[in-house]
Amino acid sequence: MQATLGFERPKHILSASQFNRAFLDYMYELINQIRKFDKTKDGLMYLQSLLPHRRAMLYFTQPSTRTFMSFQAACSILGIKPSEIRDTATSSERKGESIDDSLRTFASYVDLIVMRAPVAGLSDRIATLLDATPRPVPIINAGSGPDEHPTQALLDIYTLQRSFKSASGIEGKTICMVGDLKRGRTIRSLSRLLANYPRTQLIFCSPPEFKIADDLRQFLSSRDVSFEETTNFTAAIEAADAIYMTRVQDEYDQAGATKVDTRAYCLKQEHLPLLRRDSVIMHPLPRRDELDPAIDHDPRAKYWRQERNGMWTRVALITILMGVDSHIVLPTL
Amino acid sequence: MQATLGFERPKHILSASQFNRAFLDYMYELINQIRKFDKTKDGLMYLQSLLPHRRAMLYFTQPSTRTFMSFQAACSILGIKPSEIRDTATSSERKGESIDDSLRTFASYVDLIVMRAPVAGLSDRIATLLDATPRPVPIINAGSGPDEHPTQALLDIYTLQRSFKSASGIEGKTICMVGDLKRGRTIRSLSRLLANYPRTQLIFCSPPEFKIADDLRQFLSSRDVSFEETTNFTAAIEAADAIYMTRVQDEYDQAGATKVDTRAYCLKQEHLPLLRRDSVIMHPLPRRDELDPAIDHDPRAKYWRQERNGMWTRVALITILMGVDSHIVLPTL
Amino acid sequence: MQATLGFERPKHILSASQFNRAFLDYMYELINQIRKFDKTKDGLMYLQSLLPHRRAMLYFTQPSTRTFMSFQAACSILGIKPSEIRDTATSSERKGESIDDSLRTFASYVDLIVMRAPVAGLSDRIATLLDATPRPVPIINAGSGPDEHPTQALLDIYTLQRSFKSASGIEGKTICMVGDLKRGRTIRSLSRLLANYPRTQLIFCSPPEFKIADDLRQFLSSRDVSFEETTNFTAAIEAADAIYMTRVQDEYDQAGATKVDTRAYCLKQEHLPLLRRDSVIMHPLPRRDELDPAIDHDPRAKYWRQERNGMWTRVALITILMGVDSHIVLPTL
Structure with a gap:
């Protein structure tokens, strides 16, 4: 697919600088296709059949409503079960755990991590950390400090x-x-x-x-x-x-x-x-x-x-990261 | 249905004054039917098949356990994926967003909003606001101030x-x-x-x-x-x-x-x-x-x-708002 | 099953002292079987088909990340819809409700309660309380004070x-x-x-x-x-x-x-x-x-x-409590 489409399938979504024109054009077609499934119950159920065996962690330690909800809805649309950390006071970080260990822990339980944090560069660091473990999962940067979104x-x-x-x-x-x-x-x-x-x-x-x-x-x-x-x-x-x-x-x-x-x-x-x-x-x-x-x-x-386009954009991105975008572009419905 | 049943199908549930005797009698029969599905796994799976393509927002900015859980369970029973706001500190309201904008945002991502707020009249105002947009969603008032429940x-x-x-x-x-x-x-x-x-x-x-x-x-x-x-x-x-x-x-x-x-x-x-x-x-x-x-x-x-009746009552109400109550009264099981 | 397996099926999981060697050996085989289902989408969907009509409450009033997430993932793996209380500030306990009433309320809406609390002995007390009601649900002690885990x-x-x-x-x-x-x-x-x-x-x-x-x-x-x-x-x-x-x-x-x-x-x-x-x-x-x-x-x-074994262990335990472990040991896939 890489050969024909003109971009390399990303392992993580970390920075806008990852995307070339071919990727942007592909995203445009993919989102348009996905939105067609939104018209009927059958179409929506087809989308949910793509990743119902997967779980995601939404790690949002920076206040956010729409980005959070948008990703949460995007997960549900694909059948993915989302869980969340929005308040580190309820977490092991209070017991002195490092952020690295916390995120490696999340990665043990889920298949995708979406993260938004007040510090710049955190998602890059975690992606590198997880890539060195036996069970890496894709990371999506959902906003990091004053840096990237x-x-x-x-x-x-x-x-x-x-x-x-x-x-x-x-x-x-x-x-x-x-x-x-x-x-x-x-x-x-x-x-x-x-x-x-x-x-x-x-x-x-x-x-x-x-x-x-x-x-x-x-x-x-x-x-x-x-x-x-x-x-x-x-x-x-x-x-x-x-x-x-x-x-x-x-x-x-x-x-x-x-x-x-x-x-x-x-x-x-x-x-x-x-x-x-x-x-x-x-x-x-x-x-x-x-x-x-x-x-x-x-x-x-x-x-x-x-x-609302944001929600569909995130659906499309997740299908690419999880390798099911090909089920969208050529719908079997 | 309106003609035969003696009430107009509500677009929102905002006040007890909306309901006439015909509606109350219909609810009674509907809830009794729904409870029959609770007896078996097949029955419960039938209920879940009614709205699995839908999402709801539970916007509870006033402390609540049972009303919240009751609605959350009611959504799950119908296959609806519920998300929640219970603490405005994690939300965009902290960045100075108006409540109107926040709720219009939620409405972008979900198909139903259940709200409980310390101020009277909020759910009426939001229902009016959303009705004027291209994508209105039903509102359920789950308690507003000292006013209505x-x-x-x-x-x-x-x-x-x-x-x-x-x-x-x-x-x-x-x-x-x-x-x-x-x-x-x-x-x-x-x-x-x-x-x-x-x-x-x-x-x-x-x-x-x-x-x-x-x-x-x-x-x-x-x-x-x-x-x-x-x-x-x-x-x-x-x-x-x-x-x-x-x-x-x-x-x-x-x-x-x-x-x-x-x-x-x-x-x-x-x-x-x-x-x-x-x-x-x-x-x-x-x-x-x-x-x-x-x-x-x-x-x-x-x-x-x-x-526990509260949970079944909310299931029934949601089926009416979402137009699937007819699938209950004449069960196909 | 009790006769052949050498242990009595537990109604609740409250203490490590409940488990004998036969139970531990059974758990070992059960977990190994469950992990085989993790290899394919079909296997994972089979696990989700076991308890999709059930709901669980994760009542975690003591800070926890991994135990919480591990149980949440375990529920999702079995199709169970988990809800959560992690902060009693949003709950009726603020209105002066007793913990007993709060937990009886949760039991009204769900089919399983997993609880972690800073006080010792709470899960035993709640198990006893619920066993005396018309709708008891299994309790899992997910850590209580300095006492048991x-x-x-x-x-x-x-x-x-x-x-x-x-x-x-x-x-x-x-x-x-x-x-x-x-x-x-x-x-x-x-x-x-x-x-x-x-x-x-x-x-x-x-x-x-x-x-x-x-x-x-x-x-x-x-x-x-x-x-x-x-x-x-x-x-x-x-x-x-x-x-x-x-x-x-x-x-x-x-x-x-x-x-x-x-x-x-x-x-x-x-x-x-x-x-x-x-x-x-x-x-x-x-x-x-x-x-x-x-x-x-x-x-x-x-x-x-x-x-990660913790997640599979909890999946196994829940299948036993909910009576679907027999669907695992002899997989129909």
Whole structure:
């Protein structure tokens, strides 16, 4: 399959940098196929028949609702039984166990580990650790610190591709990202994936304090991605094929940090006339003031669909990791 | 079905005031049928085959054990995969998300939401919110503040009906409710349902500080329900066909509130000889001093059965909301 | 079955003292059979077909990861739907409910209760309570205070038996237990089970402050088990067919207790040459300093397998309690 599809089947999902264009295109078709099974009880039961003998651990030590629920639903859709750690106070870590031992323990009982942690790089380290044991299991990074959030980036790409499907896809489009671009891991992961689409233009719109980090700037230059950094929100709205709003990541703030004024970077009803008719509005959610709920009913608002796309994206990823994606692409129903 | 059955199929379960007599009679038959499936593995597997492609969210931000477990078991019985939020500290609400957005998120991933919250009216608001979206899901109010607890009232009615089945049903019976009648939402919801049964008499027995609220008094008058308010516990016991004990709802007390003396409103072994031979003792549980565990073995004590009836009542309700009740009433087994 | 197998089918699993040699031998064969089903999807689906109509409550009010997950996985393997209480703050106990009432409530909704609690004797009390109700359910003690941990002892016995299978079994072997032998409930339960194997020799190696308790000493003498207490770790390592390391149980310490110096009782890489070539190293986990992770790759290190054996041991126990073990021993696949 690797030969024909143009990518190597991943053992783990750790970083957005793992995915090439062939993988992204394959994911798009796979998710579309999976969604067809959602139409009927028979289709849903077929999906559940793929992995009913498997168990997963959702190890979420960083607060999360939608990513957690999205993975939990994705597991159930495939018949996988999910268990969870969300509070290390109930766990052996309280008895002085190392995180390595805890995760090796989980790996003893399950067939897949999905992890979200406040520290960067943890999922890489655990993947390496488990690969050296007699019973390695796939790891999915569901968000690690201010660093990476590869599954979010994949669902964002799927949503963009789907939104532009009658407009010849993502290539050549102008994607504008707004908000806390310095600490938003979503922004980092998505920008990296967009480098796979020729002629795409990126606009990074933020207060000066929240400009993108140097390493991302260097990455984009090295890949010849055309991008612009600006504080002019109105101009950015007018130029965008897709406007991707994000919230301030102040959970990483030190207590007493001076708050950055982001009031000029909030999308409101008054901005809607500026936005192109075929443009789309996205947001990884949760939102605060930066995205007015009054916009929700506008047909260009795609963020609620984006959220549900996340669930299907995770279903697709799990089928690939567990080697049952071939049962989807050529459905036997 | 609506035409023949005499009630409109509910989209949500929000309040006891939704249910008319036809609905209550239908529920009684439906629950009895469902319980027959509990006798064998084949029967239980048939129930699980009804909704195995569905997922539910149990959103319980108010402490609860039995209502939570009862719904969780009810979901499992029907094959539904339940997920849960019981602690908002692990959720996006910590990142400043509105409750509306949180619940719309849950609705993206599941097919049914069961919610119990400390604030009154939340489930109504969320039901209205979701009904305006492209993917509405049914809401069940599993208790909201001091206000409503419709599923408890339904299970109480079922238990009464079952207890009186060889005594020509609930009509004309004397039901005595004891305890904190002012704040007990169970009392409010049950009293409203009892108005559907002609000639029923209600005795409300409580310390003066805990008399029923004005709105309930007015409701009963408007429906011509005969009722009496008293502080005489002994006389109430003697008159009752069913005695419904409740605990003091002091979780709603302000710190430092003067405690009301309820010692004269506790059912003890010494009261048993006063109670009619064919009378029944009920309690929504959990109990404290107001119901002596020494009574548990008395054949008139129905509260443990009442608890298990709750599970079957919730199974029945879910089948109605999800449109599979017709598979129960005419079992194909 | 009781007649032929040489033991009475247990109603509950409360204490290691329930198990005789016939039971342990039966468990060994049963677990080996069950593990064969783990090889294929069909085998795993057969296991899930045994109890898919059943529900279990995991009541874990004492912090635990591996015992909890091990039972949760064991339930899923058999098709049982597990629910959990891990934090009494979300439960009715906050409303003043007694533990007895809480557990009777759980018993209303499920078919099996697994409990781990910080107080000794709770599972015995609850088993007695439920046996007097119309709907008793089996109770498994998954660890109670400093007292008993029977399922840990069973998995330890299985691991020893499996490790010694080409060396004529456990009989006559020298088992050395190291660490906090005074408060380790694992040690207590395992020592009691080892009394079922003739000519077994026990070495208890610990600092003087952590010597085994008097009641265990008396039990072993009454059963004519040969044992030795020592502070000489090096000699113990050299003599052992199996070395069973344990951690200091300081969660039972009073604040401000003087710490015992256990540095001389830690197994490190430098000890490996002292250990016999066919010896085995075990540990109930979680570990701290007493077992160096550098040892993990040594072929004599069995503690990670021991952990996974725990899951299969619990699967086997549940099949016995629920009366479906006969479907395993003579597989129909």
